[in-house]
Amino acid sequence: MGDAETDGPAAVEPDSIAPSKRRPNVWVVLALAAALLAGALTVAWLVRPPATEASAAPTPTVTATPTRTATPAPTPTPTGFAANTASYDVSTLPQISVFAIIPALPVDDAAFTAPLPTHAVAKGIGAPVWADPTAEPVAYLPHEYPYDGTSVPVVEEQENWVKVLLTGRQAVPSQGNPAQTAGWMRKTDIDLAPTDTSVVVSISGRTIDIVRAGVPERIASDFAWGTDRTPTPLGRAFIMTTRVVPEYAYTRGHPIVYLSVQSPTLDGFGGADVAVTAFHYHDDRSGPISNGCLRVDPDAITKLSELPLGTPVIVNP
Incomplete structure (x- = not known):
């Protein structure tokens, strides 16, 4: 690159004036001066120390995010009484009705507690009812009955069981406690529906x-x-x-x-x-x-x- 810049400006045109009449050509002098100046600049550029590059921006430090192992959802613990999958012939059990007196049925033990917003109806011809879900059923609630009483409110709900209010009595007043009766039913035996x-x-x-x-x-x-x-x-x-x-x-x-x-x-x-x-x-x-x-x-x-x-x-x- 330096040679090209020197030769170009310093080149002279062929002789066109006789030697005896030759004078210093002002254009030639200027051309030579320009060539010398260009050469000096070129040399200065070549020997100039390279410019210091701007300091590079620091590379950000990346902090590794700790790896978190997903905790599996706990298996729900069954609540309340254990499931009962036994089959029962409800025709062998006393039928719950307004006229029934079934001593094995418990009376309601939380008389002033509001029932849950749910009611139950027995499936099939009827469903067994327990006084104690760990024992045997003591009666059955029919699906239909001429005097109704078969759509019953739920007062307690567990995973496998519900406690409901029932018609009928444990005893007549002269012989025992005639208060509101209750009992337990399996969820598999009933249909549940909301009530508000x-x-x-x-x-x-x-x-x-x-x-x-x-x-x-x-x-x-x-x-x-x-x-x-x-x-x-x-x-x-x-x-x-x-x-x-x-x-x-x-x-x-x-x-x-x-x-x-x-x-x-x-x-x-x-x-x-x-x-x-x-x-x-x-x-x-x-x-x-x-x-x-x-x-x-x-x-x-x-x-x-x-x-x-x-x-x-x-x-x-």
């Missing part, structure tokens, strides 16, 4: 509310309940059946909403072997004047009669 409605009664507050999805609707602010001799059963129960009974003239043709629980003092009533508590219409419907039933006005009994069977009812003092 309940009825809450306050005798001291003289109120009846229908509660849907946690929202109460006041349907009565006065009503009649049982006397001291024939008190209204307290605690939780459920709607067993709803029907119109024309023979009971005091209902004025309004439906009767029967509950699963019976009188704590009467073995029977009106010539029947049962003393079932119910909501019903009556002209006299204020204060402690009934045989245990809850007497309400036409609007209240209409709304109560529209509720599905198995709806929980809690009667508070």
Whole structure:
């Protein structure tokens, strides 16, 4: 590259002037000067020390992320009573119904606890019921029954079992505890369905509310309940059946909403072997004047009669 720059500018054109008349050519002198200057610059460039490169940006230090080993999800521990896969002939067991007295059935042990928002119905012709899931079944709940009581609220749920409220009694009042009965059923024997409605009664507050999805609707602010001799059963129960009974003239043709629980003092009533508590219409419907039933006005009994069977009812003092 240096030779080319020197030869180019320093080259002269062929002689065209006689020697005797030759003068210094100013253009030649300038060309020579330019050539010398270019050469000097070239030499200076060649001998100049190379420029110091800018300091390279430091390479960032990468900190290794610790390797995490995924922890496997723990296997769920079975809760509650162990599964029971035995087969049972339910026709050999006592049938649970409003008329049944089954001493082996336990009475409800948590009377004022709200049931779960679930109800159960037996599969097939019916399903066995246990007083103790570690023992043998003591009765069976039919899938259908003329007086209903077969759609039952769940009060406790486990992995393999549910505890439900039942119709019938452990004993009549004169011979034992007639309170609300309960029992255990296998989940494989039943169909479960959600329910979001309940009825809450306050005798001291003289109120009846229908509660849907946690929202109460006041349907009565006065009503009649049982006397001291024939008190209204307290605690939780459920709607067993709803029907119109024309023979009971005091209902004025309004439906009767029967509950699963019976009188704590009467073995029977009106010539029947049962003393079932119910909501019903009556002209006299204020204060402690009934045989245990809850007497309400036409609007209240209409709304109560529209509720599905198995709806929980809690009667508070």
